[in-house]
Amino acid sequence: MHTRLSDSIKPYSMINQKHLDLNSMKELPDSHAWLSLDESPSYDSSTPDLVPVINLNDPNAVKLVGHACKTWGVFQVTNHGVPINLLQEMEAAGRKLFALPIQQKLKAARSPNGVSGYGVARISTFFPKLMWSEGFTIIGSPYDHARKLWPNRYSLFCDVIEEYKQEMNKLAQRLMSLMLGSLGVSMDDVKWAGTQGSCPALQLNSYPACPDPDRAMGLAAHTDSTLLTILHQNNTSGLQAHKEGTGWVTVPPIPGALVVNVGDLLHILSNGLYPSVLHRAMVNRTRHRFSVAYLYGPPSNVQISPLSKLTDHIHPPLYRPVTWSEYLGKKAKHFNKALSTVRVCAPLNGFADANEHNGVRVG
Ligand SMILES: C=C1C[C@]23C[C@H]1CC[C@H]2[C@@]12CCC[C@@](C)(C(=O)O1)[C@H]2[C@@H]3C(=O)O
Numbered sequence: 495m496h497t498r499l500s501d502s503i504k505p506y507s508m509i510n511q512k513h514l515d516l517n518s519m520k521e522l523p524d525s526h527a528w529l530s531l532d533e534s535p536s537y538d539s540s541t542p543d544l545v546p547v548i549n550l551n552d553p554n555a556v557k558l559v560g561h562a563c564k565t566w567g568v569f570q571v572t573n574h575g576v577p578i579n580l581l582q583e584m585e586a587a588g589r590k591l592f593a594l595p596i597q598q599k600l601k602a603a604r605s606p607n608g609v610s611g612y613g614v615a616r617i618s619t620f621f622p623k624l625m626w627s628e629g630f631t632i633i634g635s636p637y638d639h640a641r642k643l644w645p646n647r648y649s650l651f652c653d654v655i656e657e658y659k660q661e662m663n664k665l666a667q668r669l670m671s672l673m674l675g676s677l678g679v680s681m682d683d684v685k686w687a688g689t690q691g692s693c694p695a696l697q698l699n700s701y702p703a704c705p706d707p708d709r710a711m712g713l714a715a716h717t718d719s720t721l722l723t724i725l726h727q728n729n730t731s732g733l734q735a736h737k738e739g740t741g742w743v744t745v746p747p748i749p750g751a752l753v754v755n756v757g758d759l760l761h762i763l764s765n766g767l768y769p770s771v772l773h774r775a776m777v778n779r780t781r782h783r784f785s786v787a788y789l790y791g792p793p794s795n796v797q798i799s800p801l802s803k804l805t806d807h808i809h810p811p812l813y814r815p816v817t818w819s820e821y822l823g824k825k826a827k828h829f830n831k832a833l834s835t836v837r838v839c840a841p842l843n844g845f846a847d848a849n850e851h852n853g854v855r856v857g
Pocket residue numbers: 499503609615616617631694695697716717718719720787789822825
């Protein structure tokens with residue numbers, strides 16, 4: 495019997511969901527006014543530190559991906575094989591969903607014990623203020639929710655979701671193979687890597703135009719609990735990634751490109767060589783921003799631990815084995831400190847691991 499991913503994330507459901515119709519608000523309510531937003535770096539404009547953009551058809555793709563994972567934990571990909579019109583259809587489907595009246599959207603609200611459905615950011619429980627966003631999570635079939643949203647016309651939405659998931663799954667496998675390859679490991683070395691058993695989630699995010707963007711937060715800083723996340727953003731910037739020594743850097747929308755994040759499970763699998771990236775979404779005064787995240791992980795009950803090829807007596811495994819289900823439970827409870835809860839060898843010299851950003855800069 496597989497543990498259901500949905501059971502692992504229940505602690506998030508303690509949220510006292512507060513559904514405001516952000517689209518119609520003329521002022522930022524106190525509930526959404528953040529006291530301080532950690533600012534972006536002011537560059538010496540001659541040498542900006544830019545998130546890598548990788549053409550997946552580049553003969554050097556393995557090397558480029560490895561370098562991006564090691565230094566940034568986030569990169570954009572072009573020539574990824576996902577048809578542009580599918581990205582557009584997915585974006586249009588998301589727009590249509592979020593444009594529904596709030597009462598209609600609430601018919602598909604995430605239930606107190608559930609994972610899928612419409613609601614405020616799940617991570618809201620960890621913050622004193624609410625975020626300027628609404629989300630819709632899909633795990634498994636979208637039909638039940640879609641039927642509540644559009645009783646007679648749900649199939650178009652479901653068809654787009656299914657096709658999108660299929661294309662993303664193909665791309666995620668290709669990215670995994672590049673990432674593993676860059677670590678000197680093949681897909682065959684990792685038994686589960688090529689299997690279809692994973693239970694990915696789709697997260698649709700909407701960030702309405704905000705009357706006071708300098709005091710609002712779209713989605714607070716977090717890492718994803720995945721192996722990797724593939725993100726499509728509309729042509730409105732807002733996504734920022736945190737880079738050690740540089741600070742918050744905007745990941746600019748590039749038409750047709752997709753953003754790839756390293757998640758916590760790849761951090762563990764690579765024994766910390768590929769640190770998961772801390773990222774957040776800012777909001778905009780005039781433009782409505784949308785994003786769609788495909789959260790990719792291993793089959794829910796497979797134990798993930800540092801790859802044996804990467805460890806020896808000088809480089810002992812830094813993390814203990816953990817399943818995706820188990821890890822999601824930890825994330826729901828400990829949020830950005832989840833990674834430290836599965837860390838083994840505490841550094842003898844008392845210094846924190848350079849990669850151990852989780853829990854340090856957030857909140
Ligand atoms: C399979 C997943 C992964 C989840 C939980 C569950 C469904 C939705 C995912 C997200 C999406 C938004 C950020 C995040 C931090 C969140 O709050 O919900 C993610 C979380 C995680 O990566 O931990």
